[in-house]
Every structure is written in structure tokens, then in C-alpha cells.
Amino acid sequence: MVLGCTHAGTAAILNTVALHKDAQVTVYERNDNISFLSCGIALHVQGVVKDPKGLFYCSPEKLAELGVGTCMKHEVTDVDLAAKKLRVRDLDSGREFEDAYDKLIVASGSWPVEPPIENSKLENVLLCKNYGHAMEIVKRCASARSVAIVGAGYIGTELVEAFETQGKSVTFIDQMSQVLPRYLDPDVVDVVERLYVEKGVRLAFGRTVKKFVDDGHGKVAGVVTTDGEFEADLVILCVGFRPQTALFKGKLEMLPNGAIRVDEFMRTSHPDVFAAGDCCAVYNNASRQYGYIPLATNAVRMGTLAARNLKAPTTKHMGTQGTSGIKIYDWNIASTGLTELVAKDLGLDYSVSVLEDNYRPEFMPSTEPFLLKLVYEKGTRRILGAQVRSREDLTQSINTLSVCIQNGMTVDELAFVDFFFQPHYNKPWNFLNTVALQALPPV
Structure with missing residues (x-):
């Protein structure tokens, strides 16, 4: 059953x-x-x-x-x-x-977590999880002018772009100080936040929602936070x-x-x-x-x-790295394992290697810059996490690093893994090698 x-x-x-x-x-x-x-x-x-x-x-x-x-x-x-x-x-x-x-x-x-916010039952304060929620959001979006997204996880982040491209005035609110705090570090996601601002999205991070404003007819008209009030005739709660x-x-x-x-x-x-x-x-x-x-x-x-495993224990779960990806406008972003902030919260003694380069040779007709961040444990040299950001789709590299973490690989081993070279796709030293080579100790 x-x-x-x-x-x-x-x-x-x-x-x-x-x-x-x-x-x-x-x-x-x-x-x-x-x-x-x-x-x-x-x-x-x-x-x-x-x-x-x-x-x-x-x-x-x-x-x-x-x-x-x-x-x-x-x-x-x-x-x-x-x-x-x-x-x-x-x-x-x-x-x-x-x-x-x-x-x-x-x-x-x-x-979805439904925080105890005053007036949270007002009309047009919606959750976002299932098919019914989706249909209701699309229905209310048609007449909405100003939308507040509360929660900067994956669903909230994707909805911000969706509403902005539909011509809505969007306010993005979260208690944390950045987008996707569980999955990305500030130095990886900062370009996305600047892009939001360029497109007119109001970022209201580091603030807690205290209440929703009633328009006098049972509908939401705004959001009151610990630092400012924002107009909104549609609110989507995406706080986890x-x-x-x-x-x-x-x-x-x-x-x-x-x-x-x-x-x-x-x-x-x-x-x-x-x-x-x-x-x-x-x-x-x-x-x-x-x-x-x-x-x-x-x-x-x-x-x-x-x-x-219903009848007998035959196949083991291999664990997870929490590997995930997202496309925000023209940015392709993915992560696996621990961010620097999470490693710090766990009390791990870690270090990072950050590589910024073009993904393929400059002699090619075109190339694109990328940022790749590797988090590893100092003592064991074990890879803890990785994040990549580029307009070119390099997100599959994070799947490779997910396997590395699952198998307990060290940054020293990653430095010399055999990856192919072809100018259409990469450089003679694959960027996964290069970010690890940077972390090698001197001999």
C-alpha cells in the first residue's frame, strides 16, 4: 500500500x-x-x-x-x-x-511552510506547490499589477522572472541577504541580483514579513516588512x-x-x-x-x-549531494554539495578555489566567460561542494562533480582526472582540472 x-x-x-x-x-x-x-x-x-x-x-x-x-x-x-x-x-x-x-x-x-503572518488569509495571498496552486496563480496573474514573491528559494526565484517578463511590477522578499542562500554563495549569484535590479525588480532581502495589508475589501494590497512596506495586489508565499x-x-x-x-x-x-x-x-x-x-x-x-527493497534489502541508497540547477534569464547556474556558507555553519575547516575563465579557447569564433567555485575540506582535501555560473550551458560539469563528492574524491585527484579536449568545447586543461590544480599545495 x-x-x-x-x-x-x-x-x-x-x-x-x-x-x-x-x-x-x-x-x-x-x-x-x-x-x-x-x-x-x-x-x-x-x-x-x-x-x-x-x-x-x-x-x-x-x-x-x-x-x-x-x-x-x-x-x-x-x-x-x-x-x-x-x-x-x-x-x-x-x-x-x-x-x-x-x-x-x-x-x-x-x-509549503505557512508562516504566521497577519492577514495571510487575504484574497490573492497564494501558495505555490501543486496543480491547483498553479492554476490559481495563472488566473490571478492576469489582473495583477504588482506582485510580491516571499521566499528566495528555487520556486520564488523562477517566479520572479516569470512575473517580470509578463510586465508585472515585482518585489522579491526574503529573510536572508541573497537569492538561493541554500544552494549558492554570494560571489556566484551576485550577477543575477544585479540583473534583477536592471530589470526593475525590487530586492527586499534581509527583511521579515510582518503583515499583509487589507485593501478594505478582503484583498491584499501590500506587504509590511521589518524594513519598509511594498505595494502588492498578488503575493506568492514560497518560504520552504x-x-x-x-x-x-x-x-x-x-x-x-x-x-x-x-x-x-x-x-x-x-x-x-x-x-x-x-x-x-x-x-x-x-x-x-x-x-x-x-x-x-x-x-x-x-x-x-x-x-x-520491499521483499528483501537488495539495493542501497547511495546518498545525495543535493545537486540542482536553474536558468535565470540567460544565466545557467548549478550547484552540488555544500556551499561555503553551509560548510561554515557546519563548523568544517574548509577552503575554496574559484576559477574565472573562458570556457573554450579564445581563437574560436566565440567563447563565454564562466565562474566555477570549488569547496573542499582542508585536512582531508575531500571535495565538499561546487557551483558554476555562465551564459554558456556548463551545468553538466556539476553532475560530474556530484559523482566526485559521492565517491569521496579529493581535490588533488580531480586535478588529474582524464577529461577530453576539443576546441569546440573546452581548453587543453579542462576547467574541472584547472580549478583543482589551483588548490594543489606547493611541492
Whole structure:
């Protein structure tokens, strides 16, 4: 039985059906749709993706065709782990009933953090997570003049560009002092912030939202922060996510934020309960600690592993580096592992190597500058993280460095890894070699 069906749940179901032919699979999902790619919301707002139906890669109908008991708009209200039973409510009819399972895969996902801000229930103060949110944002965008985005993570950052290119007046607000503080250091993202300002986006960083202003008719008219008030007739809250695991509080081991602890086979503290995706913690190879990293890539891997390990522990999770990428206007940016700021917060003794160069020889008809930043541990020389920024798409290099971190490689080893040379693509010393060569100690 599977509880929840976005990325982790969909992967778990499809793989269970494929691998365990004798399994009877049932899924309970609160929404009326599955597998929605929320990373495409900004693309739909911007008009790049015309049909939002393209943001789904599976459907309840497809699962039903595979023989899955597909229960949409059903909410699990209680779980008895000892008896292996669920209490379920049909959200359409209100009927409640019990169901039993042999193995349970919890893929209940996450929900946007809703901070306790005064007047947060005003009309046009919206969240951004699922298909319903996406449709509501597009609908309200049509008549909006001034938009405030609260939260400078990936979703907020992408929405800023989407609204600005639609001709809206945009204010970008976050408690931190920069864009994407969890994924990028200030010296990597500073060019993007300058570009925002050039395009008329108001950056209101280092400020906390205190209240939303009521226009007198129940609609939002502005945002009051700890340092200034800003006009807005549409507000999108994107201040992060928290795991939806209240059903299992006190029943399964969790991190303090409610993320379910799992081992390398996706098993929870209960032998017949697995968990995957945004509802649980994941091992970070860079920090060598368990943490909360709600990414779709982590979710599909974990869902796949839960299915593979249902009958016996056969396939281990290799951990994650939190590898991610983003395109902001014409800047291609990606990161993996720890930023310098995160390494500092963890108390690690680290150093950095920063390379700024053209990505291919200057004798070519054209080339583009890039910035590549490597973070590594001083004592062990182990690579901790990397970030790249360029108008040329060099983001696949971060996937290479993700593998390096996963395998515990040192900066000294990276300096002499065999990479090809071809003037169309790079220089005789690949830039991954070069950034590591800079970090070599003198002989």
C-alpha cells in the first residue's frame, strides 16, 4: 500500500508493479491528480509551457490500467502500525473505512511552510506547490499589477522572472541577504541580483514579513516588512517546505522537523513501513549527515529503492549531494554539495578555489566567460561542494562533480582526472582540472 502519489509515490508504484508481479497495490492520494512537476509552474506562468497538462508524466488512469487500486481524493486519517491498518476518508462522499496492508510505503510528501503572518488569509495571498496552486496563480496573474514573491528559494526565484517578463511590477522578499542562500554563495549569484535590479525588480532581502495589508475589501494590497512596506495586489508565499508526517508522529523515528528517518534501504523504524521523498530525511554525502533535502530527484530515487527493497534489502541508497540547477534569464547556474556558507555553519575547516575563465579557447569564433567555485575540506582535501555560473550551458560539469563528492574524491585527484579536449568545447586543461590544480599545495 502506498500513501501519497507525487514523485516518490509514483516511482514506488510503477516499480512495485514491474518488479513484484504478485503484489496487490493500492494508493491513497488526497488530490485528484498525480505526478505534477511543480518545477514547471513558473514556465507555465511565463507562457513557455502553454499546456499545463504537459507537466504530468503519469495519471490515475494509467495506474488503474496497471491494476493498481487507485483511490484519488482519499485522505488517510489514522494509521495503526501494530495492526497494519489505515483509517481512510473519501473526500467526495465523506465515507470512512478501514484498509489493511502487508507493506506500507509512506510517500506523503511535503507542504509549503505557512508562516504566521497577519492577514495571510487575504484574497490573492497564494501558495505555490501543486496543480491547483498553479492554476490559481495563472488566473490571478492576469489582473495583477504588482506582485510580491516571499521566499528566495528555487520556486520564488523562477517566479520572479516569470512575473517580470509578463510586465508585472515585482518585489522579491526574503529573510536572508541573497537569492538561493541554500544552494549558492554570494560571489556566484551576485550577477543575477544585479540583473534583477536592471530589470526593475525590487530586492527586499534581509527583511521579515510582518503583515499583509487589507485593501478594505478582503484583498491584499501590500506587504509590511521589518524594513519598509511594498505595494502588492498578488503575493506568492514560497518560504520552504515541511514534511507531511503528522500521522506518524510518535510512531516512527523522525528528525526534529518531522522528516521520517530511513536507512539505506528506505526502511523506517518499523520493519514493514518504508518511506520515500519529501516526507523523509536523506543522507548527504557532502556533510555526511542526514538532513532534509526536498528535491524531485531524491524523491524518484527513493521511491524506486523502496519498491526494490520491499521483499528483501537488495539495493542501497547511495546518498545525495543535493545537486540542482536553474536558468535565470540567460544565466545557467548549478550547484552540488555544500556551499561555503553551509560548510561554515557546519563548523568544517574548509577552503575554496574559484576559477574565472573562458570556457573554450579564445581563437574560436566565440567563447563565454564562466565562474566555477570549488569547496573542499582542508585536512582531508575531500571535495565538499561546487557551483558554476555562465551564459554558456556548463551545468553538466556539476553532475560530474556530484559523482566526485559521492565517491569521496579529493581535490588533488580531480586535478588529474582524464577529461577530453576539443576546441569546440573546452581548453587543453579542462576547467574541472584547472580549478583543482589551483588548490594543489606547493611541492
